[in-house]
Amino acid sequence: MLRAEENQFITRVGPDAPMGRFMRRYWVPAMLSSELPKPDCPPVRVVLLGERLIAFRDSQGRVGLLDHLCPHRGASLFFARSEECGLRCVYHGWQFDVEGRCVDMPSEPPESNFKSKVRATAYPCRERGGVIWTYMGPGEPPPLPDLEANQLPEGESLVIAIQRDCNWLQALEGDIDTAHIGFLHFGANRAEDEIEGTFRYYTLKDRAPRYAVLDTEYGAMYGAYRPAGPGQLYWRIAQFLFPFYTMTPTGLLGHQVIARAWVPMDDEHTLLFTMVRQRDPQSREARMRQGGGPPALLPNTTDWYGRFRMVANEGNDYLMDRGRQERGEEYSGIELVHTQDQAITESMGPIYDRTREHLGSSDAMVIRVRRRLIACARAFEQEATAPPGADRPEVYRQRSGGAILDENADWIAATSELRQAYVTHPELDPAIVGGFV
Amino acid sequence: MLRAEENQFITRVGPDAPMGRFMRRYWVPAMLSSELPKPDCPPVRVVLLGERLIAFRDSQGRVGLLDHLCPHRGASLFFARSEECGLRCVYHGWQFDVEGRCVDMPSEPPESNFKSKVRATAYPCRERGGVIWTYMGPGEPPPLPDLEANQLPEGESLVIAIQRDCNWLQALEGDIDTAHIGFLHFGANRAEDEIEGTFRYYTLKDRAPRYAVLDTEYGAMYGAYRPAGPGQLYWRIAQFLFPFYTMTPTGLLGHQVIARAWVPMDDEHTLLFTMVRQRDPQSREARMRQGGGPPALLPNTTDWYGRFRMVANEGNDYLMDRGRQERGEEYSGIELVHTQDQAITESMGPIYDRTREHLGSSDAMVIRVRRRLIACARAFEQEATAPPGADRPEVYRQRSGGAILDENADWIAATSELRQAYVTHPELDPAIVGGFV
């Protein structure tokens, strides 16, 4: 439970909100590279941290992200012409480059030199792993975070963006809560139908895992454990990384490479980027059959909120089928793991009121992450304490996943190597996972 | 005319509004029994007094009405599973019974005993006469009010629910205003075309009735009178009953059994329940031909505001036909009495601003009811005076309708027997009504 002021503090991300200022010290995934497919292609409307921006790719292929209102008299740069290495407003022909410099002002007499005095708000952009990153804070941007899932070879990498119509935090909280797996996603599945000895088997056998939680220099980590074979525990280890990343415990620790960015578009809309290593298309198909694939999206439109919208959405109750729910074909009656999460977190309302909740022992990580976020954003606000990890890309070299450990093992020490990014473990057998879990 | 503060006071019904707290001391019709057709059928979204609730019928057929957000972390119970005598949230499997008790919490280790500490907001429900009633106030609920129209034998009873998109009070006020009948509903009809000596004939002959109004222990009553045969007056006698019921003067006093509940969904939406005795289908058809039947409804959807919406609505100007208006086929150009009322009261805006009105002598009952409501809600708020009738079901044993009385008769004394509920008057001839009026 949070107090009303805390809930306000932690959820709001606009330029004047403390959490918004805190987030602006980090690089932010803004869009997919494929949204700007070639030089001088059509500009794209982007909402990010409560700001309305226009993204474009200039004649040299560089990406720019400008305030959508021309600094002259406020015409939207959505209608602008991307040409000659700049975005040219069609109202008076003023042209801005990716850094926001006014590089042409043909409506003014040349002697005025007014051009040098005008600058568009522009956020620096970088491209990596199919994602366009931007830095919306003051000063020189730090290096990009060392997120392994964003640095994979092209054939192994999958990046998916999906819009969620609620506040970023309640969306993210669903991702650091391993207890809901056994209900929302697999509530209708039975251990007896699975191969004994797999993660999936243990998950379905004991649906009330215990939690160990700790702070880290990049955020927080939990291990959720339950009985496995004799003298063994099955550990699901997952990460929260500042300011809005998760690494989920699905899959095998040491093998799985994943990062999810819960990027606030504004206080009531989130763009989730899932970056994941996927080695072969067959496993993707299997994953889909088990409900772990991506949901169908509507075609993108040019609207501010027209990107990566799901076909199954609030307006159609996420295509819930009460018959399938009743017959136990799906616990929720909603198809696909992602859609199930989307339905539940959006159903809490645009910004969930955390003064009304009742947290149990399985919410340990949710509680920890909120405390970390509030404490660090407050320290930054009040004492200018550096935002954790913002300037230290190497702390993001983390992995998540499941492992079978001896019941007396120190889970932190025992998994320290498996949690290191950029390392291969050919000795591991992914078959132990036993399906999507 | 009301002062701005009075208008605010009398119209707002949320949990923090004085009128909302006042109303919560009464039983409230929430939905039709037919909306929950069988045990463990799909839950229904219900908006009531500004609260968002989920209604369900458990495995034993009992009705529950829970806050729509799960007390755990706020997932909507709309997606929940109705099974094993409880509603089970699909997020973590927590299950609540119709009384709001958490009866299962499978995501927590059994030793935590957290289950006993969590309770969902639940409002007790009763079913009677096709209506599901709920009590949203504190403490033990009082008995249900003795509303005859809600206690009829099944074959004689008709209950219709229709949503109105405006504040409950302006909707209700149209129902205690007999003067509009001769204009909005029958403005294009002429006395000459009716059978002399019937109510309908007198109504059309004199369209400016005089009003007698008085306070009652259950609310207020008026008699509106106009000339009938020599030495006689035609009286239309109607009731307001706390907190939001009307009994209309249509039909014959002593014969007609009706109650209408103007239930606030929230400040800007009302669900009108019309409970009425209708003895034979033929009279229903005749009523329809004269414009007194129910309007066509859109199919219900699962939306918060998707229940009992009219086909004719604000978006299509209530299917008004200017040609029919001009030619006098209907005074308003809108078909059906109900639709005419809907159009007029919604056209005042979501919450009508009563500081701007000009009330005449025919608004005597409107004025009286407002004063009663404000005075009683204030007395309850400030001095804890018991809300009239809330604990006295017997005061609701009332009837309304028309009667021909000697011009010197004391209308109150002369009609006291006819106004008693649960009494038959075989001596009365309904034909005197002369049609729907």
Place this chain on the structure above:
Amino acid sequence: MLRAEENQFITRVGPDAPMGRFMRRYWVPAMLSSELPKPDCPPVRVVLLGERLIAFRDSQGRVGLLDHLCPHRGASLFFARSEECGLRCVYHGWQFDVEGRCVDMPSEPPESNFKSKVRATAYPCRERGGVIWTYMGPGEPPPLPDLEANQLPEGESLVIAIQRDCNWLQALEGDIDTAHIGFLHFGANRAEDEIEGTFRYYTLKDRAPRYAVLDTEYGAMYGAYRPAGPGQLYWRIAQFLFPFYTMTPTGLLGHQVIARAWVPMDDEHTLLFTMVRQRDPQSREARMRQGGGPPALLPNTTDWYGRFRMVANEGNDYLMDRGRQERGEEYSGIELVHTQDQAITESMGPIYDRTREHLGSSDAMVIRVRRRLIACARAFEQEATAPPGADRPEVYRQRSGGAILDENADWIAATSELRQAYVTHPELDPAIVGGFV
């Protein structure tokens, strides 16, 4: 740039806003005469200066404009019957004439004499040149302004109304900004393709005109000049007239007769009336081919905002075609001059925030007009100084357009005769314009 308070002050037009009170001292174009085609035709919903009104034409052909809520109990007069020289509310039959007098009150006993005490809010109306004018201020209305374009012989006159979904001021500002012509409208056209010596040729040759600006008794005037033939300048002379009129410099000064009224419906919607002399249909066709014709409109509906809406609108990006933009078929990719202006001014948002802009030398007239509006509305508010021109119809006898002057000429003196309305100049050759510019 304006301070936030100034921007608030200058843009808001409701009955309680200073600028709203200022504007209410002037006659206001409310609708087209053709919207009320005959006596007792259907009433029309009209939003004007933030008020919701019902327009009707009575049995004698007089136009009335009443508050949309009946003064009795607030039923909308949209549903009223226009009959017997008045609008009759269908709720209780109360009838009001064009002056707001209650001329019938059949629901009240005749002896009450309540009728004489009730008055509807009614604004006096006048019809001239196809436009229905109204006066929403206190006291006796002044004479109508002497706007030549509104007083043309019927065959020569064209009046077009188009709704714009943004604040009136940013819409108007686009019309006193001649510099944008060479970009937004003709940015893709080249001087080389035009006939040398025409206005069009000079406009395309030098796209950064210099500005001379001065206050006038009716508002403000500018001359924007650029090189023409040897020793000559091409001047574009245009007017702002209180409180919301423009006369654009398109065409030939002394020949062109035009007035545009940027009438605020409310703070976020504007109804633009273009009144213009057009002598032959052929020139209209030529104008259309050059992008100067009116855009396609959706059929009017009965909604508050259903009148004169464009087919090309924000929801469809104004039917922008990126291919046509890229290939230079249109600079903006949007067809028609009007639609281009609509797109740009609406793209600034409902009410543009002028604290963020950067004005150049070509914004001289925009700056001047704002200063005039703020100063005069403040003087009226604080010192009761008469609103300029409100009581002096003759100051509106102005014209606008282009002229070639000797480079040493005093442009004001040299054009004084050409700027007088109601004068013919047979010596002028309109061909010098060289097309729509």
